[in-house]
Amino acid sequence: MVEIKLTNTATRKKEVFVPLDPENVRMYVCGPTVYDRAHLGNARPVVVFDVLYRLLRHVYGAEHVTYARNFTDVDDKIMERAVRDEKPIDQITAETTQWYLDDMAAIGALEPDLMPRATAHIGDMVTMIGDLIDQGHAYEAEGHVLFAVESYADYGKLSGRSVDDMIAGARVEVAPYKRDPMDFVLWKPSDEGQPGWDSPWGRGRPGWHIECSAMAYELLGESFDIHGGGNDLMFPHHENEIAQSKCAHAGAGFARYWLHNEMLQVEGKKMSKSLGNFFTVRDLLDQGVPGEVIRFVFLGTHYRKPMDWTAEKRVGAETKIEGFVELIGMYGDLETAKTLEPEPALINALADDLNTHAALEVLGKLNGSGDANRLARNVVFLGILNWDALAHRVSEYREQKASLDRYAELLSGLRVRAVETKDFSEVDALKTVLTNAGVEVKMSKEGVELVPGKGFDAAKLAGIS
Template sequence: MALQLHNSLTRRVEDFVPLDPQRVTLYVCGPTVYHYIHIGNARPAVVFDLLARLLRRHYPRVVYARNITDVDDKINAAAQAAGAPIATITDRYVAAYREDIARLGVAKPDVEPCATAHIDAIVAMCRKLIASGHAYAAADHVLFNVDSFADYGKLSGRSIDEMIAGARVEVAPYKRNPADFVLWKPSAPELPGWDSPWGRGRPGWHIECSAMAEAHLGETIDIHAGGIDLQFPHHENEIAQSTCAHPDPGHPGKGKPLARYWLHNGMLTLDGRKMSKSLGNVLVLHELLEKHPPEVLRFVLLKAHYRQPLDWSDAAVQQARATLDGWYGLLRDLGDAEVELFDDKHLAWGNDGPLHPLQAALCDDLNTPEAFVAMANLAFHARRAITGPPAMRKDAKSLLLNGGRLLGFLHEDPEAWFKQTAPGSTLDAARIEALIAQRNTARAARDFARADAVRSELAALGVAIEDGPQGTRWKVAAS
């Protein structure tokens, strides 16, 4: 089944054809670690985790790199405010980032390079660009000469004037062109810095990713991905640096492309408004994980097509919880059925297999809305199988579980799912079971007033109960 992806560079959906089918390369821009990330920062991590899962189904080896920016002016400001070395800040928030996105079901990348570990590679790239006339040193800075790269602006589709206005670039007297951007800049004594041919300094943001991608994936990679907010200036500048740093022997005067496919996820809004610190509506992932099950957050992040804007709201969270409750409820009702976990070659994934619609949706440029339709159909068949023969129950449960896990869901025990509370909260299971027993006794005696009173007492504890063929079950009530 062919994988198709929307290439931001060509502005069309294309068949994905890697340079080397035996080694597919993927680079995603990771966080700048000066604070906990907000929920919008989590979207590319989740979306491109799903892409990596899909690529691994198609190819024998995928090398996925997601970087860490651990030197930056925002980090410097946070360190100075805390009166601590930058490593104190970066170590803390790197650990928090890894823990928080792991809870969202995001697997570790194959490579997680940090900018500070690639200073030599960054300096080497600066030297190469200066030697070829694509960069110049001025006032202890190294700047990229945008006039030397005819394709500058091709990714974003902007003119130089538009890019200058959009980036709000610094108009400095040492720049030849106001659009020229910094590759290396000087560091004051109180700021982190490294020795270089241009004096003690630190790298610009854009060249960090170019150097790290080359070091771990090669001069030309298959897929480069990130948020649409990075398309300009970050990714535009990466293309300029990397292309000019790597001449193409087969095409004199041309450079090798940095990436063959560019993918960008849409922005996240909150109740229809852009999230920003000035509006006071930034949702921090670390805090959301204290309130909601991680799979609920992952569901919302995948609900819309990745290229479209995603609006975050309480209603979206509640809907995600209700859908997952439904899936986990089916697994619980099919609890005694055997489960077969499929490998990548299982017939169920084939062109005629029952999981084909799910895989086909994902191969269509990660069409997660259509993938959720496929999951709804699996859930429908699972519901019908509850009262069916053992073979039917086994197939239905296996299909629902495998489909969910391809998307990064249904990793919890169903009973535990319904009884989980927010971190730091506790429920006395023994007391709840005793109250349920009292209610059942009252119902058997047709003392419905007492039964209703017990239900109200359970509700006050944050517990919802369900009566069904399997008896009375309880779960933590949705907040």
């Protein structure tokens, strides 16, 4: 069996991954708060953990892997959006949840096995909060329930922060009902008009952190294998999850391996609205940037390094993918490709702490070798294109290629005559028309080959005879 190594944030070491139960490998990843479109940075953990999901399914079998990613569908930002748009909250969350799923599918992400909504697990959260109170880890104050950070000795161990750093980093609310500034909310009261549920502490709604603890427990158990997310969630969110879960279930390990991806930049700068470089996945898709290009650019940088989205990388990704489609279109048989196993070199690259950059290098070598079927199999394994999308691209390429055959014959004839007359003006004129139509003209001693390139427009060739 392939040996997978992952960098565990909890130990700060690259470790051999050994699941609790190879027949039931479990992974939980923090999902979105559904109040708006996912920005480009939101998509990075989706791609990172989608790649890990694919690797785990390959190694342990799809039926032995469970991937859960939640939707936070109760939050102050959602309420603010509902007021602004004058729409019911459930309409906002239903709409934005589907936006998210559509946009992530466009960049090649498989849907997780489980996609729990926070509002469907309020009862589980109330139960966990009650257990924490009973065990002396939480307390009620003025309609709120707060976790007593002092009751958990290992608080801060995941992020490695001191108490002073944590107070500063969390921007803690100094409220009179808190026993300690670091204590965080598990339950808070809801005003009239705000979403709320009945509880032993009055009508209210959960704090953000308790959601993932309760859903992970209900879906994956008190101990599971992998917990992931962006490194911006390490503190306080993941730190709080650990404290709640380990205190609620004494002796349980909660997540054994913690993985965190680094953040995204745009042209070397932090993405922000103030800099004018903030955009969503949908913005790029609507601008004509294909989802496979977004994914390819993401895969080019190791998940533990900051990723820089640049126009140069986007163009480079488009060119490489076009090259893959060209080779597969010319020589590939997708039915045969489906019967192949992914390349051992590619699997080994991913097994080494998700080295996606090295995995892309394997694709480059396969492209250079001319092995279209093996290339196709691995392009699909990495999620750059799925089989249906690849079949469509290949079919489109072959139709375009066939439509250029008569122009290749025409150009060949003109070249033969030009060699005799020493007048290449007609050859040059036809080459110019072809190039302007998005055709790559390849002329050699063996003959003329015309390849449809990016932006190929057959209409620009109308009238050539």
